[in-house]
Amino acid sequence: MLKVVIVGNGMVGHHYVEQLVASPVEAEITVIGGETRPAYDRVHLSEFFAGRSPEDLALTTREHYIEIGVEAHFGDPVVSIDRDNKTVITETGRSFGYDKLVLATGSYPFVPPVPGNDQDPCVVYRTIDDLGAIKAQANEARVGVVVGGGLLGLEAANAVQNLGLETHVVEFAPGLMGVQLDAGGSAMLRRKIEALGVTVHTSKATEVIESNTAGDTRLLMKFADGGSLATDMIVFSAGIRPYDQLARDCGLTVGERGGIEVDYHCKTSDSDIFAIGECALFGGRIFGLVAPGYRMAEAAVSQLGSDKQSFQGADMSTKLKLLGVDVGSIGDAHGRDEGAIAYTFSDERIEVYKRLIVSKDGKSLLGAVLVGDCSDYDTLLQYYLNGIELPADPETLILPYNAGEAPTLGAAALPVTAIICSCHNVSKGDIVDSMDAGFYSLGEIKTETKASTGCGGCAALLKNIVDEEMASRGLEVDTSICEHFAYTRQELFHLIKVDSIKTFDELLEKYGKGRGCDVCKPAVGSILASLWNDYVLEEKHVGLQDTNDTFLANMQKNGTYSVVPRIAGGEITPDKLIVLGEVAKKYNLYTKITGGQRIDLFGARVQHLPSIWKELVEAGFETGHAYGKALRTVKSCVGSTWCRYGVQDSVAMALYIENRYKGLRSPHKLKSAVSGCTRECAEAQSKDFGVIATENGWNLFVCGNGGMKPRHADLFATDLDDETLIKTIDRFLMFYVRTADRLQRTSVWMENLEGGLDYLKQVIIEDSLGIAAELEQQMNNIVGTYQCEWKTTIEDPERMKRFVQFVNTDAEDEHIVFVQERGQPRPATEQERLQLLDKSA
Amino acid sequence: MSQATTICEQQDLIINSGICANVEGQQIALFYLPKETPQLYAIGNWDPIGKANVLSRGIVGDINQRLVVASPLYKQHFDLVTGECLEDSACTVPVYAVELVDNKVILSL
Numbered sequence: 001m002l003k004v005v006i007v008g009n010g011m012v013g014h015h016y017v018e019q020l021v022a023s024p025v026e027a028e029i030t031v032i033g034g035e036t037r038p039a040y041d042r043v044h045l046s047e048f049f050a051g052r053s054p055e056d057l058a059l060t061t062r063e064h065y066i067e068i069g070v071e072a073h074f075g076d077p078v079v080s081i082d083r084d085n086k087t088v089i090t091e092t093g094r095s096f097g098y099d100k101l102v103l104a105t106g107s108y109p110f111v112p113p114v115p116g117n118d119q120d121p122c123v124v125y126r127t128i129d130d131l132g133a134i135k136a137q138a139n140e141a142r143v144g145v146v147v148g149g150g151l152l153g154l155e156a157a158n159a160v161q162n163l164g165l166e167t168h169v170v171e172f173a174p175g176l177m178g179v180q181l182d183a184g185g186s187a188m189l190r191r192k193i194e195a196l197g198v199t200v201h202t203s204k205a206t207e208v209i210e211s212n213t214a215g216d217t218r219l220l221m222k223f224a225d226g227g228s229l230a231t232d233m234i235v236f237s238a239g240i241r242p243y244d245q246l247a248r249d250c251g252l253t254v255g256e257r258g259g260i261e262v263d264y265h266c267k268t269s270d271s272d273i274f275a276i277g278e279c280a281l282f283g284g285r286i287f288g289l290v291a292p293g294y295r296m297a298e299a300a301v302s303q304l305g306s307d308k309q310s311f312q313g314a315d316m317s318t319k320l321k322l323l324g325v326d327v328g329s330i331g332d333a334h335g336r337d338e339g340a341i342a343y344t345f346s347d348e349r350i351e352v353y354k355r356l357i358v359s360k361d362g363k364s365l366l367g368a369v370l371v372g373d374c375s376d377y378d379t380l381l382q383y384y385l386n387g388i389e390l391p392a393d394p395e396t397l398i399l400p401y402n403a404g405e406a407p408t409l410g411a412a413a414l415p416v417t418a419i420i421c422s423c424h425n426v427s428k429g430d431i432v433d434s435m436d437a438g439f440y441s442l443g444e445i446k447t448e449t450k451a452s453t454g455c456g457g458c459a460a461l462l463k464n465i466v467d468e469e470m471a472s473r474g475l476e477v478d479t480s481i482c483e484h485f486a487y488t489r490q491e492l493f494h495l496i497k498v499d500s501i502k503t504f505d506e507l508l509e510k511y512g513k514g515r516g517c518d519v520c521k522p523a524v525g526s527i528l529a530s531l532w533n534d535y536v537l538e539e540k541h542v543g544l545q546d547t548n549d550t551f552l553a554n555m556q557k558n559g560t561y562s563v564v565p566r567i568a569g570g571e572i573t574p575d576k577l578i579v580l581g582e583v584a585k586k587y588n589l590y591t592k593i594t595g596g597q598r599i600d601l602f603g604a605r606v607q608h609l610p611s612i613w614k615e616l617v618e619a620g621f622e623t624g625h626a627y628g629k630a631l632r633t634v635k636s637c638v639g640s641t642w643c644r645y646g647v648q649d650s651v652a653m654a655l656y657i658e659n660r661y662k663g664l665r666s667p668h669k670l671k672s673a674v675s676g677c678t679r680e681c682a683e684a685q686s687k688d689f690g691v692i693a694t695e696n697g698w699n700l701f702v703c704g705n706g707g708m709k710p711r712h713a714d715l716f717a718t719d720l721d722d723e724t725l726i727k728t729i730d731r732f733l734m735f736y737v738r739t740a741d742r743l744q745r746t747s748v749w750m751e752n753l754e755g756g757l758d759y760l761k762q763v764i765i766e767d768s769l770g771i772a773a774e775l776e777q778q779m780n781n782i783v784g785t786y787q788c789e790w791k792t793t794i795e796d797p798e799r800m801k802r803f804v805q806f807v808n809t810d811a812e813d814e815h816i817v818f819v820q821e822r823g824q825p826r827p828a829t830e831q832e833r834l835q836l837l838d839k840s841a
Numbered sequence: 842m843s844q845a846t847t848i849c850e851q852q853d854l855i856i857n858s859g860i861c862a863n864v865e866g867q868q869i870a871l872f873y874l875p876k877e878t879p880q881l882y883a884i885g886n887w888d889p890i891g892k893a894n895v896l897s898r899g900i901v902g903d904i905n906q907r908l909v910v911a912s913p914l915y916k917q918h919f920d921l922v923t924g925e926c927l928e929d930s931a932c933t934v935p936v937y938a939v940e941l942v943d944n945k946v947i948l949s950l
């Protein structure tokens with residue numbers, strides 16, 4: 001069988017292995033990785049500092065390689081290639097013969113040759129091992145400097161800032177991200193990240209790094225211009241250099257400035273040796289992004305079979321979030337083409353910069369720069385990649401929307417060659433083909449084409465294309481909730497109500513098929529609760545609930561739960577605070593003040609939930625429904641009782657509202673807030689329904705939210721008295737509960753209502769449908785039948801039988817291990833857990 | 842070698858839902874679906890994708906006629922009969938033989 005040896009198990013090397021295994025080529029595959037661990041997601045390395053563990057970043061495991069029949073060795077780099085005998089030799093002296101050799105050795109960070117760069121607090125940022133070194137240095141540091149203001153440098157700055165250090169970026173060039181951005185974009189980016197507390201130093205050449213004997217920091221950087229900067233650690237991120245020494249040593253052709261030269265087939269100057277990814281030089285370029293590397297891997301694999309593909313170079317357009325700032329760069333950002341016309345839009349107030357580079361004839365897009373707002377990126381990229389003719393006034397593509405509707409590009413305008421999903425290289429044509437083959441649901445199309453199964457960034461575009469194709473084929477867009485019910489949530493709600501259906505089984509028998517699933521069961525459970533308000537853990541409803549609803553607590557990543565008692569309006573007595581502290585101590589729980597003005601206790605084992613709640617209920621607490629699609633919190637500001645500006649008692653109103661609607665089951669979670677005056681300290685305008693005090697009563701705002709796509713609430717009614725306010729909210733909430741789709745927040749629901757806000761006002765305020773009394777009545781029923789689910793649960797021994805780890809023993813789940821951090825427990829990472837196990841063994 | 846153990850009684854089971862048992866250190870998720878034949882299903886409790894012992898706490902149902910449990914963490918579906926993950930066929934959880942004899946739940950490792 002063909003012996004294929006792959007040197008380097010980074011992102012691209014691993015992709016090659018996956019592609020080769022999936023191809024029809026029969027091969028004996030050997031992987032030799034220089035790092036001690038199998039391939040991981042380098043692109044998301046910085047998420048490590050936001051809490052992702054090395055296991056979360058892993059792209060594969062040793063076991064998986066064994067399963068798919070790949071021989072893999074890690075932590076033993078290849079040190080030489082013997083081309084005559086077709087073998088490679090590793091550091092520990094092992095040798096492996098090959099028929100085809102693939103070099104996927106990637107690159108390493110370039111450290112400028114500055115005297116003093118070899119001290120301990122000088123680190124680089126490329127591997128998981130580097131992360132450990134950075135963390136260790138940061139523990140003893142107050143100030144951190146990143147050398148390099150390019151894409152990777154700013155990623156590193158993000159990491160340094162996440163570690164809580166005063167952060168500086170030192171760049172040799174006059175601007176940040178000089179490769180991707182023009183001067184204007186670069187200046188706006190600088191302004192934005194300086195506002196985030198990162199100090200930027202440009203046009204600075206470091207001459208020497210001294211240990212700082214005088215000051216209170218560890219190092220002192222001295223610059224060519226005479227200036228200096230004191231710091232505790234330095235992360236070098238000043239570019240990458242390909243790992244090409246192996247290739248040089250065995251006489252393969254390498255580029256003048258490094259990189260193993262390859263042709264369209266990713267072959268090196270030896271036709272049995274391929275090079276792919278960041279070590280390969282194609283057309284005089286190294287592609288420092290992962291997608292081109294994947295395309296190289298695919299091209300290289302295809303050379304071993306009959307259907308040979310070639311690598312044609314790659315588009316380097318990028319869209320990123322750097323330190324929370326949206327940055328996009330398409331094509332030629334610098335307008336190098338002769339006669340190119342540039343359009344620039346810059347707004348320093350909202351800190352947005354956009355630039356278009358257009359061909360001389362104004363017909364095609366050559367490049368674009370976006371800083372602060374990337375919402376136009378997808379559309380612009382399609383214009384660029386597919387050579388779509390620009391509208392007569394190209395500037396409308398980047399002007400703010402209120403200056404006239406921007407002509408967004410409909411899915412129908414895209415040519416079949418347009419790449420929709422760049423992670424998996426899926427074109428519009430591929431999607432249409434899979435529909436031709438009879439796959440019509442989004443789920444099927446995703447599985448068939450792999451579109452939208454990577455970063456997920458193309459999901460909206462994919463759905464547009466599928467919807468539009470369906471429409472053009474005269475097919476109806478399927479709005480069924482799942483394979484078991486050919487109805488929307490709204491339709492199910494009506495069926496259940498009209499037929500007075502009380503259980504899932506009844507509904508399934510009458511209107512569904514099969515047995516149900518994790519989509520329809522909780523949705524129906526929620527409708528049943530909204531309508532009849534039974535105790536959710538009654539036997540007939542038990543199987544419908546998500547684990548969070550079953551155990552009346554939120555499951556955390558390690559299988560433990562969080563406990564969130566209701567603290568209405570954020571008001572709590574000292575005695576109750578003490579009880580929370582005592583319970584947390586007793587059960588070793590992590591405590592945190594949430595963003596919703598209450599206290600979350602994390603890390604409870606399932607078997608401890610009942611006794612924890614028993615103590616809480618005895619102290620007068622109720623469940624906070626943090627687990628349910630239900631009312632969450634009603635935040636309050638301190639209001640007229642204490643605040644010198646307050647005009648109404650906002651705390652009392654918040655308490656009243658929270659207690660009225662607690663327990664209400666809804667299509668998605670509901671949040672509210674009450675502010676005591678227009679200064680709006682409770683942020684009521686970011687809530688599903690928010691109340692703001694006026695001299696004469698209350699203003700009601702609706703359909704706002706924070707979260708993934710924040711939306712300001714709309715003013716709905718003004719100067720309401722207490723009674724009218726509550727009536728209006730009753731109607732509004734009940735109408736939402738009745739008519740919204742599953743997992744649709746109020747904002748999206750309202751935007752999808754034909755007639756929008758005006759229609760909603762007609763129904764709720766003017767009672768245009770004549771259902772207001774019924775809505776109020778229904779709400780009164782719910783309010784009247786409220787029960788604290790935790791109280792009911794702990795009083796009923798039959799219900800308690802679920803709250804055990806094991807049915808047959810009192811043992812604990814030994815996979816749940818905690819370590820102490822900042823005086824509290826947190827889940828151990830996999831690595832820590834194994835270390836603890838080792839120690840105790 | 843398969844060895845049969847009595848884990849619990851029928852009344853300890855929860856209708857249309859799961860519980861977890863510990864047999865010789867292995868965590869096993871047991872599902873009781875009275876309307877199906879057979880009525881009992883046993884798979885590993887470890888969710889290889891969410892990386893925690895949680896499968897017994899998922900929602901059961903069917904997808905394309907296959908009986909499945911949805912992981913409560915990230916909602917991938919595992920086939921109760923074969924242990925296969927529907928979203929990622931490379932991921933499979935162990936399945937165990939289990940039966941109800943005289944009100945007793947008997948499992949073979």
Ligand code: SRM
Nearest residue numbers: 554562593594595596598600626632705706707708709745
């Ligand atoms: C604990 C908390 C974070 C904190 O430490 O402060 C939190 C934690 C979670 N949030 Fe949140 N959110 C928390 C306040 C918020 C806020 C701020 C607020 O409420 O004022 C927001 C933005 C406001 C909003 O929702 O409009 C928020 C927007 C989200 C979203 C995005 C919702 C959206 O419509 O885009 C999700 C995801 C979802 O619900 O689908 C989410 C989901 C979650 C989940 C349930 C994720 C999960 O499934 O595990 C987290 C579990 C909580 C737990 O285990 O107890 N959380 N989350 C906050 C609990 C507040 C509370 O007392 O109940």
Ligand SMILES: Cc1cc2nc3c(=O)[nH]c(=O)nc-3n(C[C@H](O)[C@H](O)[C@H](O)COP(=O)(O)OP(=O)(O)OC[C@H]3O[C@@H](n4cnc5c(N)ncnc54)[C@H](O)[C@@H]3O)c2cc1C
Nearest residue numbers: 008010011012013033034042077078105106277278289290
């Ligand atoms: C912090 C950071 C953020 C990034 N963000 C993005 C992004 O947002 N988007 C994007 O597209 N790209 C991004 N990148 C770049 C992306 O990670 C790389 O393009 C990609 O990892 C290249 O894959 P590769 O397999 O060619 O090289 P690598 O992933 O570097 O893998 C090469 C492997 O080969 C090993 N090796 C080297 N020599 C030998 C030897 N002699 N024997 C055995 N093994 C050897 C190395 O140790 C390494 O494990 C980022 C990179 C970093 C560091």
Ligand code: SF4
Nearest residue numbers: 637643646676677681
């Ligand atoms: S909104 Fe602000 S100013 Fe007004 S009452 Fe509340 S705390 Fe006072």
Ligand code: FES
Nearest residue numbers: 421423454455456
């Ligand atoms: S572009 Fe990333 S999943 Fe499609």
